[in-house]
Amino acid sequence: MSRQANRGTESKKMSSELFTLTYGALVTQLCRDYENDEDVNKQLDKMGYNIGVRLIEDFLARSNVGRCHDFRETADVIAKVAFKMYLGITPSITNWSPAGDEFSLILENNPLVDFVELPDNHSSLIYSNLLCGVLRGALEMIRKLRYTANA
Amino acid sequence: MAVCVAVIAKENYPLYIRSVPTENELKFHYMVHTSLDVVDEKISAMGKALVDQRELYLGLLYPTEDYKVYGYVTNSKVKFVMVVDASNTALRDNEIRSMFRKLHNSYTDVMCNPFYDPGDRIQSSRAFDGMVTSMMIQVC
Numbered sequence: 001m002s003r004q005a006n007r008g009t010e011s012k013k014m015s016s017e018l019f020t021l022t023y024g025a026l027v028t029q030l031c032r033d034y035e036n037d038e039d040v041n042k043q044l045d046k047m048g049y050n051i052g053v054r055l056i057e058d059f060l061a062r063s064n065v066g067r068c069h070d071f072r073e074t075a076d077v078i079a080k081v082a083f084k085m086y087l088g089i090t091p092s093i094t095n096w097s098p099a100g101d102e103f104s105l106i107l108e109n110n111p112l113v114d115f116v117e118l119p120d121n122h123s124s125l126i127y128s129n130l131l132c133g134v135l136r137g138a139l140e141m142i143r144k145l146r147y148t149a150n151a
Numbered sequence: 152m153a154v155c156v157a158v159i160a161k162e163n164y165p166l167y168i169r170s171v172p173t174e175n176e177l178k179f180h181y182m183v184h185t186s187l188d189v190v191d192e193k194i195s196a197m198g199k200a201l202v203d204q205r206e207l208y209l210g211l212l213y214p215t216e217d218y219k220v221y222g223y224v225t226n227s228k229v230k231f232v233m234v235v236d237a238s239n240t241a242l243r244d245n246e247i248r249s250m251f252r253k254l255h256n257s258y259t260d261v262m263c264n265p266f267y268d269p270g271d272r273i274q275s276s277r278a279f280d281g282m283v284t285s286m287m288i289q290v291c
Contacts, residue, residue: 023265024266028266115260115263116265117264117275117278119275
């Protein structure tokens with residue numbers, strides 16, 4: 001039942017199940033500590049932000065992408081290079097706003113949520129909010145732009 | 152097609168039990184409870200042999216005039232018990248085995264859900280419920 005996930009260009013193989021279970025344990029512990037879905041969402045976002053500001057350096061060093069000229073290029077790089085490098089999936093980019101400054105990333109098989117079923121008492125929990133925080137942190141570092149995430 | 156499906160924990164309390172709703176459910180609960188003795192007997196009988204050769208599928212536990220009861224035990228001593236209609240002769244051994252394998256896989260998925268505490272009743276898993284419904288007899 002174990003699935004292999006490639007981690008970066010050094011191809012360090014690690015079981016994705018340990019990763020999924022670790023994230024799950026993190027979220028459930030946060031739920032027990034804060035007992036309020038909104039607070040948990042905020043904490044996940046903060047943690048993701050801290051990961052993002054550091055991860056962007058690693059990403060730029062490993063991927064060698066040049067400067068993106070417009071937002072659409074940025075969207076492409078995020079979906080096809082960054083997500084592929086760190087999670088091994090390629091989300092689809094949809095839902096461009098008319099002004100071209102908002103888009104949605106749809107993750108078909110998000111490795112963070114394998115086996116997870118949200119119980120009814122946590123209906124407003126944004127389980128993958130860590131990813132939103134990571135994107136926010138990373139983009140703020142390179143473009144110094146406000147990024148709002150709607151999960 | 153099963154008439155009743157039950158998942159029993161290591162300490163012999165039920166984690167999940169569901170039967171076809173039109174029948175007297177207490178009767179099925181009782182049958183599952185009595186079948187636990189047979190399961191324990193089979194485990195201890197095979198335990199004298201090499202433990203790693205012990206198969207997970209236990210086979211027919213005991214037949215009654217209306218029903219047949221099948222058992223399956225995991226290496227963590229979680230037991231699955233399935234009651235099928237005795238008149239349903241079309242059900243072959245392989246099909247029962249594959250049903251138990253599906254149950255085992257769904258059970259492992261429920262275990263991996265971080266919101267599920269091991270030892271709790273399996274109440275909130277829609278995937279598990281859906282899988283069990285697909286295995287039970289469709290009663291209008």
